[in-house]
Amino acid sequence: MSGRLTGKDALNTGTASGQGRAAALLFSAEGATVASTNINAEGAAETLALVRDRGGRMDSTRPLDLNDEDRVKAWIDATAAAYGGCILLIGSTAGLTGSLTNPRIAHTATKGDPLAEDHPMRTIACAIPLGRIGTPEDVARGVLFLASDEASYITGANLVIDGGWSAVLPSAS
Amino acid sequence: MSVVVVTGAGQGQGAAEARRLAARGVTVIAVDLGAEPAEDLAAAEYRQLDVTDEGGWAVLAQDLAGRFGRVDGLVANAGITWRARLLDVTPADLRHVHEVNVTGALLAIQSVTPLMTHGGSIVLVGSAAAVTGHFPVAYTASKWALRGLAKAACLELGPRGIRVNIVHPGYIETPMTASAAPAFRAANLAETPLGRTGTVEDVAPLVAFLLSDDASYISGAEIAVDGGMTSHGGVKSISDAVRA
Numbered sequence: 001m002s003g004r005l006t007g008k009d010a011l012n013t014g015t016a017s018g019q020g021r022a023a024a025l026l027f028s029a030e031g032a033t034v035a036s037t038n039i040n041a042e043g044a045a046e047t048l049a050l051v052r053d054r055g056g057r058m059d060s061t062r063p064l065d066l067n068d069e070d071r072v073k074a075w076i077d078a079t080a081a082a083y084g085g086c087i088l089l090i091g092s093t094a095g096l097t098g099s100l101t102n103p104r105i106a107h108t109a110t111k112g113d114p115l116a117e118d119h120p121m122r123t124i125a126c127a128i129p130l131g132r133i134g135t136p137e138d139v140a141r142g143v144l145f146l147a148s149d150e151a152s153y154i155t156g157a158n159l160v161i162d163g164g165w166s167a168v169l170p171s172a173s
Numbered sequence: 174m175s176v177v178v179v180t181g182a183g184q185g186q187g188a189a190e191a192r193r194l195a196a197r198g199v200t201v202i203a204v205d206l207g208a209e210p211a212e213d214l215a216a217a218e219y220r221q222l223d224v225t226d227e228g229g230w231a232v233l234a235q236d237l238a239g240r241f242g243r244v245d246g247l248v249a250n251a252g253i254t255w256r257a258r259l260l261d262v263t264p265a266d267l268r269h270v271h272e273v274n275v276t277g278a279l280l281a282i283q284s285v286t287p288l289m290t291h292g293g294s295i296v297l298v299g300s301a302a303a304v305t306g307h308f309p310v311a312y313t314a315s316k317w318a319l320r321g322l323a324k325a326a327c328l329e330l331g332p333r334g335i336r337v338n339i340v341h342p343g344y345i346e347t348p349m350t351a352s353a354a355p356a357f358r359a360a361n362l363a364e365t366p367l368g369r370t371g372t373v374e375d376v377a378p379l380v381a382f383l384l385s386d387d388a389s390y391i392s393g394a395e396i397a398v399d400g401g402m403t404s405h406g407g408v409k410s411i412s413d414a415v416r417a
Contacts, residue, residue, distance in 0.1 A: 128331075129327055129328055129330075129331025129332065129392055129393065130331045130334070130336065130390065130392055131331065131332055132390075134390045135390070138389065138390035138391075139390075141387040141388070141389075142387075142388070142391065144387070145379075145382045145387060145388075150378035150379070150381075150382065151378070151379065151398075152375060153343075153367065153371045153372075153375035153376075153398050153399070153400050154375075154379065154396070154397070154398050155366065155367060155400060155401040155404070156366065156397065156401035156403070156404025156405065157396050157397045157398070157404065158396075159391070159394065159396055160391070160393070160394045160395075161390050161391050161394075162390070162393075162394075163331070163390050163392055164327040164328070164331050164336070164337075164392035164393035165393075166393065167323075167324045167327045167328070167392070167393020167394070168324065168327065168328040168393065
């Protein structure tokens with residue numbers, strides 16, 4: 001499938017690396033215009049280049065402190081004025097219907113290999129039923145589903161993306 | 174994903190799931206009680222099967238092994254409701270509902286997973302009643318039991334690359350819910366933040382997503398597709414009452 005977000009604008013907070021970058025790449029590939037804001041200018045520029053190299057539409061111009069209410073509002077208003085489509089907010093929450101993705105262990109570039117003998121996460125990682133650490137793409141695909149029209153009756157839901165870890169280890173949640 | 178078994182697929186939600194999967198190019202084995210499906214299922218292969226019939230499952234599994242050599246997905250959708258309340262429900266009622274809703278899902282899992290030789294995905298169909306204290310006690314108890322089955326299956330089957338998840342539909346317009354009193358529908362609607370009841374086409378895409386590789390790290394999860402009904406813990410009426 002493709003074009004699952006055609007006509008939508010995705011406000012994506014934090015696209016400089018990891019899950020945010022994966023989401024920006026996937027959302028733009030599915031037809032969304034991605035408007036992002038970041039603190040890490042260098043990483044943000046890399047993501048922007050990756051998206052545009054693949055023919056995606058993205059704007060990543062504004063460094064923004066998400067605690068600054070006035071500037072956040074200005075960013076959203078400017079995005080709405082510029083693109084005018086249906087707006088999705090992608091941070092830790094996803095979509096107009098407001099469901100939450102709940103990634104528990106995702107393997108991002110900064111964490112090393114949690115399956116390595118000397119890694120403090122190894123015990124937890126070995127308890128995951130699916131036997132592997134999650135990736136940013138695993139999370140991005142879940143976010144994409146919640147953001148798409150396929151999830152139009154899903155709201156208030158908690159989509160856990162953890163390879164089954166919390167289902168078998170209650171203390172994990 | 175190539176071969177998927179859907180139970181309770183003769184009508185309503187199961188039929189919509191079967192059609193959705195078939196439209197994605199999946200070979201769908203749609204099973205239900207009737208000699209013929211109650212709805213159009215031309216895109217799927219229909220098989221008559223009582224999900225509580227162990228012998229019937231063995232025959233189906235043998236047939237699928239011979240023809241396809243593998244099964245990639247299972248949607249344990251078959252279920253019945255039973256609206257007797259706590260002080261009226263009989264042990265026989267409880268056993269009957271449990272037999273269809275829980276034993277039926279267990280037999281489906283036991284029969285199909287040996288054929289999931291390349292990994293797989295299993296979706297159980299719970300209910301808003303699986304996460305709340307809903308009045309139809311036999312139905313509610315059976316749906317809570319399904320959550321336990323999903324978690325245990327997640328644990329057991331994960332190492333084989335088989336994912337197991339459960340979805341919790343809210344009030345969905347189906348032949349099952351149509352049999353309830355009108356007040357039941359109205360009361361559900363009043364508790365649903367999105368302000369509308371669901372349709373089978375709201376549930377089917379979630380099931381298809383969980384069966385697909387897009388959900389390849391999702392297992393043991395419980396996902397409500399209920400317009401927000403169970404997310405507010407019953408306080409919507411309070412919120413509505415005090416809204417200025």
